[in-house]
Amino acid sequence: MFLDILAILVSLGLLMFVAYRGYPVIIFAPIFALLAAGLSGLALMPSYSESFMTQAANYVKSYFPIFLLGAIFGKVMEMNGAASSIAHNVVKAIGSKRAILAVVLACGILTYGGVSLFVVAFAVYPFAAALFREADIPKRLLPGTIALGAFTFTMDALPGTPQIQNIIPTAVFGTDAYAAPVVGIVGGLMVFTFGMLWLERRRRQAKALGEGYGTGHRNEPELVQAQLEAAATGEGKGAAAEQPKYLNIWVAVLPLIVVLVLNYVFSRTGWGVDKWYDAGMLKQTFKIDNVKNIVSSWALIGALTTGIVVALLINAREVKGKLAGGLTAAAAGALLAIFNTASEVGFGNVIKTLPGFSGIRDSILGASSHPLISEALAVNVLAGITGSASGGLSIALDVMGKQYLALANATGLSPELLHRIASMASGGMDTLPHNGAVITLLAITGLTHRQSYKDIFAVTVVKTLTVFLLAGVLSIF
Template sequence: MGLLGILVGLGLLVCLAFRGWSVLLLAPLCALVAAAFGGEPLLANWTQTFMGSAAVFLAQFFPIFLLGALFGKLMDDSGAVAAVASFITRCVGEGRVILAVVLAGALVTYGGVSLFVAFFVIVPMAQSLFRAADIPRRLVPAAVILGTSTFTMSALPGTPSIQNAIPMPFFGTTPFAAPGLGVVASIIMLGVGLWWLLRAENVARRAGEGYGEEPPATSEAAVDDELLRERATTAREFDPAELRHGHQSDAKVPTFSAILPLVVVVAVNLVMSLFVLPRLDFSFLAEQQWGNTSLSAVAGVWSVVVALAAAIVAVILCNWTRLPALRQTMDAGANASVLPAVSVASLVGFGAVIASLPAFGMVRDWVLQIEGGPLVSLAVATNLLAALTGSASGGLTIALDALGGTYMDLAAEAGIDPGLLHRVAVIGSGTLDILPHNGAVVSLLAICGLTHRDSYLDIVMVGIVSSIIALATVIAIGTMVGSF
């Protein structure tokens, strides 16, 4: 009955979440359903196990949600995101439209701009470029996904994405874990994705397929769609409803002022991770008042937090005159972080209840017995849970909460670098999360005025297939030569 309860709880969560029910309600309800099947105490599971795990997640990662959303909103309202996209287009040339869209999305998201902020800026630019080049508009979502939701989310060393931050407390790693393997994975994702998109463009041109019928204005409708909002807030770290709050500048942003904050994110993250924090004495963290922790458990999160804070200061100083409603913009950015953070924390609480049930031992044993060693089983676990929840961050945290300590023990026995575990876990969480029910996919299609039938095959090729090839390559290289 216990295993049946786990399956019923997961099934309810997936089905009702896809229909737009709030995860804040679904996660505790489905967790209690699973606990009831197993004959476990309900109130204790809710207030102690569920809420305890959710609270720990918020304590660890809410600063990243908060500063990431705030930075994204400041960049959007100042006009810096649009300026960066225009700069990339000019550099690449309008003859390489697909490459321009992919690189524009990659630059802003690797620089710390929230995904949904990037969507609402990059999509209109992409539609304009695709229209001028007469490339089918059905390829726009795949180009945007490739640039914003693949290698810059899970593979590039130092990316400030929440997915790259989640494994750090579990494995004692930094945002730059396994940097060489991350670069290899990024090249594969970008190469496979661009190959597919350019091939699709050539096939369409030979068939005489043009841009297609102009879609109606969909951005405002997507912002106001409550169903999309519920799905979106479990997928990434920004509440789309806050995009309409604040005040967007109409003034032109100098390229330097637009790009500098993105450079600050990467540079400060690197300096803090590799040079500053390792050289300071944080032995006091072992004291009771600081949680009996260690620098390795918090250094990664601290690096990202300091990097985002420095970038926020930089974007304000560089664009002071282009932020006429600074308080409103900052309020909107702060508010945009709350629902995504609590939604993902609720998924984490659900996972904690499931992992505490006696029947979960069978699931754990099955995962750990997968042939291929710890790296393969870790990749399968993160893929499976990200697919079920439709959330890379939620699935990744559930997997590591339940099995992170076990994988660290297995890695120590096998001589596997924790940085390699980190990179495999993050890339694994960013593959099958892009299934049809993923909030980012649903929202992007709505913004583009397209359907799954129009564009989902191309999204699968650039978002899932390219990531699986990269993941398999990282596991193979890591198994043969180790982490680098």
Template sequence: MGLIGILLALGVLIALAYRGWSVLLLAPIAALIAAALSGQPMLAHWTQTFMPAAADFVGQFFPLFLLGAVFGKVMEDSGSVRAIADELTRRLGAQRAILAVVLAGAALTYGGVSLFVALFVLAPMAEALFRRADIPRRLMPPAIALGTFTFTMMAMPGTPAIQNAIPMPFFGTTTFAAPGLGLIASAIMLGFGMWWLRRAEARARAQGEGFTEIRAPEIDQAVLRERAVTAREFDPAEATRGHQSPDLPSGLVAALPLLVVIAVNLTMSLLVLPALDLSWLAQPIWGETSFGAVSGVWSVAVALTAAIVVAIGLNYRRLPRLRATLDAGANASVLPIFAVASLVGFGAVVAALPAFALVREWVLSIEGGPLVSLAVATNILAALTGSASGGLTIALDALGETYLQLAQETGIDPQLLHRVAVMSAGTLDSLPHSGAVVTLLSVCGVTPRAGYFNIAMVAIVGALLALVAVIVLGTFVGSF
């Protein structure tokens, strides 16, 4: 009965979330259903299991949600996001429209700009380029997805995406975990994605299909928002608030804050923090934590803070309503982190139920070793929740300690666990019910029927190929 309760609770959560119900409400309800059908005390699980797990997630990652959203809003309102997109458009031109869109998305997201901030700039950029190049509108979403959903979110060394930060406290790693494997995975995803999109473009031209001005009907914004906030760390409702500068900076000025994020993150992760004596973190006053549990979050937080300061300093005159910009960015971080934290709370309740032992045994019994079973478990949870960050945190909360112990027993580098976990979370999270996918299709004016297949090819198939390559290389060669 307990296992039936878990499955029923998951069904309720998925079905109603897909229809636009708030995860803030659904997650505790689903957790209570699972607890009740397992014969467990509901109120105790709500206040003593669900809430501490959700609060721990907020406590660990709110700085990154907050700073990431503020940075994205500063970059947007200063005109820097548009300037970078325009610069790449000018340099590559309409003849390489798909490549221009992919590289623009990659530059923005790898530099720390939140996905939804990037989407609202990339969509009109892609529309203008595809119109000039006479490329079908339906190829806009996969081109944007390739640059924003894939290698810059889960494979590129040092990417400040929240998904790449989540495993750090569990495995004592940094955002630069397994950099060589990450670069190989990035090359596979980018190479496969570009090959597929060029092939799709060539087929469309051969069939006489060109750009169309017809747009799909917009999705209800309230429903869209509820789906979107569990997918990425920016509330799209705040994207239109603040004051966007009509005066754009130069490409170099616009790109400098992105370079600051990468450089400061690298310096903090590899040079500054490892050189400090942080043994005092083990004292009770600091929560008896360790250097490995906090160093990654600290590095990204410092990097984003430095980038915000640089972006404001370079664009102060373009930010006449700076307070409104900062307020919008801060507000944009609140709903996403609480939505994901609620999913984490739900996962904590499920993991605490006696029936979850059957799930744990099944996962750990998957043939292929810890890397394969970790990949399967994380993929399943990301697929069910439609959230890479939610699925990843649930998986690591429930099984992270077990996998770390298995890694120590079998000689697997925790950095390899980190990279496999992040890449696994970023594959099946792009199923049709994903908030990021729904939002992308909506802003591009493309129906799921017309646009989703190519999104799946570049964001799921390409990512799975890269994940398999990393697991195989990690198994036979190790982490590098």
């Protein structure tokens, strides 16, 4: 058994190493999956075609529309100026005295409204960097600030968030995106509060040491360059070049409101998508035994599609000349994102067939007799191993989701609690150094792991501890 487990750990370690070094997971995930299979004595080609590719293809089938529509929605919000308008207005309203809070809220509003994490980072960064420089806050704190707003409470804690991490559990537990709203809100507020306390503490420490925004940074946005030029010519620290025109804030947020409202309507009202079709027809023609297992995906597809149309209409003149290139970029981004994640899911599917995995699974299941604590541990571990919240969540629920649901039913535990704890746990230790979102965020801001990863990791620890605290409290009652 030791050698079987070692085979898994070696393959996982190698995958983490190459991902950290910037090599594409889509290429190396199958290579290291087959390495683990070979070291464990399994046949290589069947492991690839029947284990790896089957599960990867199933993941693409289930979630590609959400990845694609989410990428298009985010890109259109970027092209029509809505994302920039929202970020600018939040930053302007709160001001430089509360720069960290302004950036966190701007990221949170966009993420909760359905804009993808990567688009949020690109959209908010120019304003965030300019605000940090005006407030003389070290730029190295910026990635952690963006991560708190985009990668935590609005990604998977708050009920109704349209991010994929909140949709995956619905197919396993028969829930919807609004599962366990009270637990999600309480958990989200805890993560937000403790994350803000950490970042503000770091800001005060830097100020006490006389550390400001810093100089010689890479990838400085135009707004910061304008501030530097204005300061050099004696026009004042806060002066800048001619400011761009922004959409009216109420017009800018309209697509986000449409997505959130329609997602709720299609999920939990008399107009829900589960009532659009006859259950007998779905079962006979499409082999759908329980429409509730896929209703959240259908609801989000409808909401995002409508949101895209609204986003296109609110500033059609601005979007018109950019639409072809923007849609191409969105489609390419969606394909890369989902196939990277699908490769990680396929990798996990091969791992779960290996002899050594039974020992790992039993250790996780045996760590606690309560399904919420065991589930939080399993999702956290697998999300950390794969460096992907959605990938680790999918693997954990595919391997152990039915067992957790059976335990919950046997003890009278609501499946909605399983959903919320699993979703929140996926956004815990996924942000280890090899996480794709972390690497992209650092590249956007022009900073390195050495400069800024400490704060990203601290926010991650806050999220992880919050999940286990909630799971522990809920397990008592």
